[in-house]
Amino acid sequence: xxxxxxxxxxxxxxxxxxxxxxxxxxxxxxxxxxxxxxxxxxxxxxxxxxxxxxxxxxxxxxxxxxxxxxxxxxxxxxxxxxxxxxxxxxxxxxxxxxxxxxxxxxxxxxxxxxxxxxxxxxxxxxxxxxxxxxxxxxxxxxxxxxxxxxxxxxxxxxxxxxxxxxxxxxxxxxxxxxxxxxxxxxxxxxxxxxxxx
Amino acid sequence: xxxxxxxxxxxxxxxxxxxxxxxxxxxxxxxxxxxxxxxxxxxxxxxxxxxxxxxxxxxxxxxxxxxxxxxxxxxxxxxxxxxxxxxxxxxxxxxxxxxxxxxxxxxxxxxxxxxxxxxxxxxxxxxxxxxxxxxxxxxxxxxxxxxxxxxxxxxxxxxxxxxxxxxxxxxxxxxxxxxxxxxxxxxxxxxxxxxxx
Numbered sequence: 083x084x085x086x087x088x089x090x091x092x093x094x095x096x097x098x099x100x101x102x103x104x105x106x107x108x109x110x111x112x113x114x115x116x117x118x119x120x121x122x123x124x125x126x127x128x129x130x131x132x133x134x135x136x137x138x139x140x141x142x143x144x145x146x147x148x149x150x151x152x153x154x155x156x157x158x159x160x161x162x163x164x165x166x167x168x169x170x171x172x173x174x175x176x177x178x179x180x181x182x183x184x185x186x187x188x189x190x191x192x193x194x195x196x197x198x199x200x201x202x203x204x205x206x207x208x209x210x211x212x213x214x215x216x217x218x219x220x221x222x223x224x225x226x227x228x229x230x231x232x233x234x235x236x237x238x239x240x241x242x243x244x245x246x247x248x249x250x251x252x253x254x255x256x257x258x259x260x261x262x263x264x265x266x267x268x269x270x271x272x273x274x275x276x277x278x279x
Numbered sequence: 280x281x282x283x284x285x286x287x288x289x290x291x292x293x294x295x296x297x298x299x300x301x302x303x304x305x306x307x308x309x310x311x312x313x314x315x316x317x318x319x320x321x322x323x324x325x326x327x328x329x330x331x332x333x334x335x336x337x338x339x340x341x342x343x344x345x346x347x348x349x350x351x352x353x354x355x356x357x358x359x360x361x362x363x364x365x366x367x368x369x370x371x372x373x374x375x376x377x378x379x380x381x382x383x384x385x386x387x388x389x390x391x392x393x394x395x396x397x398x399x400x401x402x403x404x405x406x407x408x409x410x411x412x413x414x415x416x417x418x419x420x421x422x423x424x425x426x427x428x429x430x431x432x433x434x435x436x437x438x439x440x441x442x443x444x445x446x447x448x449x450x451x452x453x454x455x456x457x458x459x460x461x462x463x464x465x466x467x468x469x470x471x472x473x474x475x476x
Contacts, residue, residue: 114369
């Protein structure tokens with residue numbers, strides 16, 4: 083019996099200590115990690131989506147409140163017209179959250195392009211969502227009035243073979259971006275205009 | 280029987296050098312040694328985890344109940360791996376992108392658990408530290424060397440610099456997975472040849 087209690091106590095104390103240490107480190111590195119992700123992952127993704135834009139979409143950004151969260155929006159200016167807006171959303175993948183940067187044309191309400199940012203999917207299977215331009219290319223020009231889903235769920239996006247869960251995560255993330263955009267559209271357009279001036 | 284501290288350290292550099300003499304931890308060895316840089320990065324990350332977990336396990340060796348020792352070791356190791364992951368994301372993001380999924384997999388690296396179980400849980404703090412440093416340095420050197428051979432054959436570069444003559448045709452087989460097995464096998468063979476004399 084005493085043995086049992088000792089086991090429980092040791093494991094509990096060790097786990098609690100570990101949790102506390104990790105929480106502290108996470109809090110301290112959070113901002114730095116965001117900066118790094120913006121430089122190395124989100125930055126290239128945004129530039130890829132707004133490749134024809136005349137401004138620097140990474141510095142031209144604003145934040146809006148959606149639900150309890152604050153979200154960043156990146157603006158792409160085309161010939162002086164700030165019609166491109168990109169935002170990042172997440173879908174539940176096979177190895178955790180799959181981040182997706184979604185660029186939207188505010189004049190036509192269509193997707194300009196998408197690009198997978200952070201993920202922990204299986205190399206060679208789910209990870210192809212980031213590497214295969216054919217997959218992400220399918221999202222180009224999709225209208226936000228339709229529901230975005232993979233063909234297995236009755237949608238218009240062909241899944242990557244062997245990676246249905248990842249494909250679904252990307253489609254869900256795109257749909258989430260569409261929902262957020264539709265809810266906040268007036269504010270987004272207003273903010274984008276004031277940035278382009 | 281009792282080895283000196285220097286011997287505890289140096290055994291990791293030749294007599295028990297992983298993964299050649301201590302044929303453990305082959306998953307990261309084969310997967311990330313496509314270049315010197317990623318090999319050494321992986322080696323250093325593993326070394327950090329190895330030394331920290333050896334230190335902590337050695338300090339707690341009289342407190343940890345034998346029946347749940349493996350669970351305790353895994354908590355300790357997983358904590359330090361997460362620390363490495365967070366710190367690497369915050370300060371060495373490109374390296375994190377190359378190593379990706381293999382950083383969290385250090386948790387299940389047999390070398391780390393093996394040293395906790397076979398050495399640190401039976402030896403004092405200073406000896407365990409020396410053991411961790413030795414094995415870690417050995418692992419880093421091995422991964423760097425294996426990465427060097429593969430990078431040289433596969434890309435004709437070392438640390439990203441062209442060093443092969445212009446007429447050299449890169450032997451891309453060396454950076455594929457089968458090339459990893461063959462390079463590892465050949466290096467094992469050479470080490471055994473030298474050792475048997």
